[in-house]
Amino acid sequence: MSKSFFVDTTLCTACRGCQVACKQWHDLPAEDTVNRGTYQNPADLSFDTYKLVRMREEVVDGKLRWLFFPDQCRHCIEAPCEATAGDPAAIFTNQATGAVLYTANTDQLVAAEIIESCPYNIPRKSADGTLAKCDMCNDRVENGLQPACVKVCPTGAMNFGERDDMLTLAKSRLTELKAKFPNAMLLDPDDVRTIYLTAFEPTLYHESAVASATTGSGITRQAALRKMFRPFKNIASHLA
Ligand code: SF4
Numbered sequence: 001m002s003k004s005f006f007v008d009t010t011l012c013t014a015c016r017g018c019q020v021a022c023k024q025w026h027d028l029p030a031e032d033t034v035n036r037g038t039y040q041n042p043a044d045l046s047f048d049t050y051k052l053v054r055m056r057e058e059v060v061d062g063k064l065r066w067l068f069f070p071d072q073c074r075h076c077i078e079a080p081c082e083a084t085a086g087d088p089a090a091i092f093t094n095q096a097t098g099a100v101l102y103t104a105n106t107d108q109l110v111a112a113e114i115i116e117s118c119p120y121n122i123p124r125k126s127a128d129g130t131l132a133k134c135d136m137c138n139d140r141v142e143n144g145l146q147p148a149c150v151k152v153c154p155t156g157a158m159n160f161g162e163r164d165d166m167l168t169l170a171k172s173r174l175t176e177l178k179a180k181f182p183n184a185m186l187l188d189p190d191d192v193r194t195i196y197l198t199a200f201e202p203t204l205y206h207e208s209a210v211a212s213a214t215t216g217s218g219i220t221r222q223a224a225l226r227k228m229f230r231p232f233k234n235i236a237s238h239l240a
């Protein structure tokens, strides 16, 4: 059984310890930023930023609320980016952990196709065309450690473990929360290995909080069609 995250956004205080820990573990550089009139910093995910605490101020049910969303790859159970790439040397799923992993061979893919296939707007491209995103800290997980972002979270917002355990925790927290917030929900729990819990409508937190344009199995129509027809394309190239 693979691993999963459970991200309880109702416990997130936007301390951004997860953001910093992610940079530190992956030895990623800081970003040049400017004051944009928001506490969210930097503005977006990038080739050098795999984790970003998104911050919004919204009036919900007549009250001003701060909505925090620690955004990262969902490690989809049937990853559209992997199906679209169709090249295990570039994008593959680690069967032991469930991590969807990108290699340096992503520079051989059409970056725009991979980025478009992601229902959560996650992959980012470097100047040389290589793609990058959260790797579930697969090196740590394979050695029995927690992902860096989970290890440092002081509030219990970030959780990680066996998928069944995370689903049980997520459902139990949802039941508790529903008493106070009737619109609370788990986001695409059957399709992803990063399961978010929100107290309010998810798009208030982030426009890509839930999957966009997906089929029932969580794979975008375009990616599913490419996956279906790729064997014929490969046979044709071998015969040529
Ligand atoms: S969230 Fe996007 S980048 Fe991550 S596995 Fe799913 S499709 Fe790929």
Ligand code: SF4
Residues within 6 Å of the ligand: 018, 021, 022, 023, 025, 050, 051, 072, 133, 134, 135, 136, 137, 147, 148, 149, 150
């Ligand atoms: S699991 Fe690792 S790579 Fe992914 S967001 Fe957390 S710290 Fe970053």
